[in-house]
Amino acid sequence: IQMTQSPSAMSASVGDRVTITCRASQGIHNYLAWFQQKPGKVPKRLIYGVSNLEGGVPSRFSGSGSGTEFTLTISSLQPEDFATYYCLQHHGDTLAFGGGTKVEMK
Amino acid sequence: EAQLVESGGGLVQPGGSLRLSCAASAFTFSNSWMTWVRQAPGKGLEWVATITPDGSEKLYLDSVKGRFSISRDNAKNSLYLQMNSLRAEDTAVYYCASQFSSSSHYWGQGALVTVSS
Numbered sequence: 001i002q003m004t005q006s007p008s009a010m011s012a013s014v015g016d017r018v019t020i021t022c023r024a025s026q027g028i029h030n031y032l033a034w035f036q037q038k039p040g041k042v043p044k045r046l047i048y049g050v051s052n053l054e055g056g057v058p059s060r061f062s063g064s065g066s067g068t069e070f071t072l073t074i075s076s077l078q079p080e081d082f083a084t085y086y087c088l089q090h091h092g093d094t095l096a097f098g099g100g101t102k103v104e105m106k
Numbered sequence: 107e108a109q110l111v112e113s114g115g116g117l118v119q120p121g122g123s124l125r126l127s128c129a130a131s132a133f134t135f136s137n138s139w140m141t142w143v144r145q146a147p148g149k150g151l152e153w154v155a156t157i158t159p160d161g162s163e164k165l166y167l168d169s170v171k172g173r174f175s176i177s178r179d180n181a182k183n184s185l186y187l188q189m190n191s192l193r194a195e196d197t198a199v200y201y202c203a204s205q206f207s208s209s210s211h212y213w214g215q216g217a218l219v220t221v222s223s
Contacts (some may be wrong), residue, residue, distance in 0.1 A: 048206065086151050088151075093165055093208075096150040
């Protein structure tokens with residue numbers, strides 16, 4: 001199962017609403033997680049099971065979707081949110097990350 | 107505090123072998139699906155291999171099948187990745203990670219593997 005993530009990069013301003021999408025090549029039920037990674041740092045899980053917020057992650061992050069299309073939304077971008085985001089499907093015989101979305105400052 | 111600590115990374119020549127280890131502490135390792143993820147310099151995250159809690163099932167990325175082997179020792183709270191026939195394109199930081207779908211989710215700090223002559 002392959003994951004197509006879009007956009008691959010975007011420019012945004014503090015306070016913007018940001019939406020990142022991942023599309024699976026086939027249905028993955030709810031086996032979908034979202035990660036944030038900053039340069040030189042270990043990835044950090046934000047969302048698991050499509051929409052469950054990791055403990056300690058701000059509520060401006062949310063996940064939604066079903067079947068093959070999934071979305072990570074940041075309701076109001078903050079300075080510390082400039083980073084690269086990845087989706088991960090972990091259903092079936094293989095796992096796959098999306099290609100990543102780099103969120104840069106406009 | 108739960109922790110995963112990788113070791114065993116380093117410089118190896120093409121065609122060579124290396125064994126990565128991941129030591130787990132402060133969570134129930136024996137109940138956890140465990141995974142190796144890698145990240146080549148300047149590139150995205152790539153899933154490499156996953157093993158079930160009892161070690162009975164192992165899943166691999168196509169490009170590492172037949173060359174890499176994931177294993178675990180639940181008595182030692184340890185995960186391993188044996189890497190043989192290494193290629194330049196295997197150069198990456200290798201992370202171990204637990205349980206993507208539950209609250210017992212952790213990442214190690216990563217181990218750098220460089221394949222070069």
